[in-house]
Amino acid sequence: DIQMTQSPSSLSASVGDRVTISCRTSQSISTYLNWYQQKPGKAPKLLIYGAFNLQSGVPSRFSGSGSGTDFTLTITSLQPEDFATYYCQQSYSTLLFTFGPGTKVNIK
Amino acid sequence: QVQLVQSGAEVKKPGASVKVSCKASGDTFMSYGITWVRQAPGQGLEWMGWISAHNGNTNYAQKLQGRVTMTTDTSTSTAYMELRSLRSDDTAVYYCARKASLGKFGQDAMDVWGQGTTVTVSS
Numbered sequence: 013d014i015q016m017t018q019s020p021s022s023l024s025a026s027v028g029d030r031v032t033i034s035c036r037t038s039q040s041i042s043t044y045l046n047w048y049q050q051k052p053g054k055a056p057k058l059l060i061y062g063a064f065n066l067q068s069g070v071p072s073r074f075s076g077s078g079s080g081t082d083f084t085l086t087i088t089s090l091q092p093e094d095f096a097t098y099y100c101q102q103s104y105s106t107l108l109f110t111f112g113p114g115t116k117v118n119i120k
Numbered sequence: 121q122v123q124l125v126q127s128g129a130e131v132k133k134p135g136a137s138v139k140v141s142c143k144a145s146g147d148t149f150m151s152y153g154i155t156w157v158r159q160a161p162g163q164g165l166e167w168m169g170w171i172s173a174h175n176g177n178t179n180y181a182q183k184l185q186g187r188v189t190m191t192t193d194t195s196t197s198t199a200y201m202e203l204r205s206l207r208s209d210d211t212a213v214y215y216c217a218r219k220a221s222l223g224k225f226g227q228d229a230m231d232v233w234g235q236g237t238t239v240t241v242s243s
Binding site: 061114 | 155157166167170179181182215217225231235236
């Protein structure tokens with residue numbers, strides 16, 4: 013099975029800050045990596061698919077990069093509505109679409 | 121725009137079964153797969169498996185093999201997830217989500233989600 017890690021597990025940031033979240037996989041998955049945002053009590057929302065493709069309707073302050081085993085989600089100029097938990101998820105192995113453990117973005 | 125609407129909350133005793141439904145509207149149901157994801161209280165997301173609405177093919181997470189069955193009814197555009205032999209650690213919010221192939225390279229991702237169904241297992 014492909015193992016996934018995210019760092020940090022949580023962070024505190026202020027409105028307007030630039031935030032980066034890292035996701036690492038135990039084996040190369042090319043660009044088969046998605047990012048989701050989840051707010052308390054709500055379903056996850058797809059932000060980025062294929063490592064760097066912005067899902068329709070998602071603000072351009074969100075961006076994704078990386079390939080192989082190392083990936084990054086970047087939020088430029090953090091907005092109040094961006095405080096949430098972010099999950100990466102691999103879609104390389106169709107037998108098991110593993111999620112990362114999540115990164116919680118808190119208000120500083 | 122497709123929407124997924126799930127059935128209501130359930131309370132079950134240990135050892136019982138639960139069947140959660142996920143009704144799709146607004147798009148061609150048979151063109152996609154339906155993924156099921158669960159989230160225990162205060163925990164992260166756990167992928168449970170998926171089913172092709174086109175041909176009924178399934179992939180289940182190994183830890184749930186033998187206890188979970190995913191089905192679809194194309195006549196009503198509804199997907200179902202049944203979990204048997206329930207334990208207390210099955211207490212979670214269960215989500216269905218559309219598995220779509222996105223972009224020019226057909227990258228799989230869950231782009232539309234249901235609202236979630238809370239399943240509580242308690243004696």
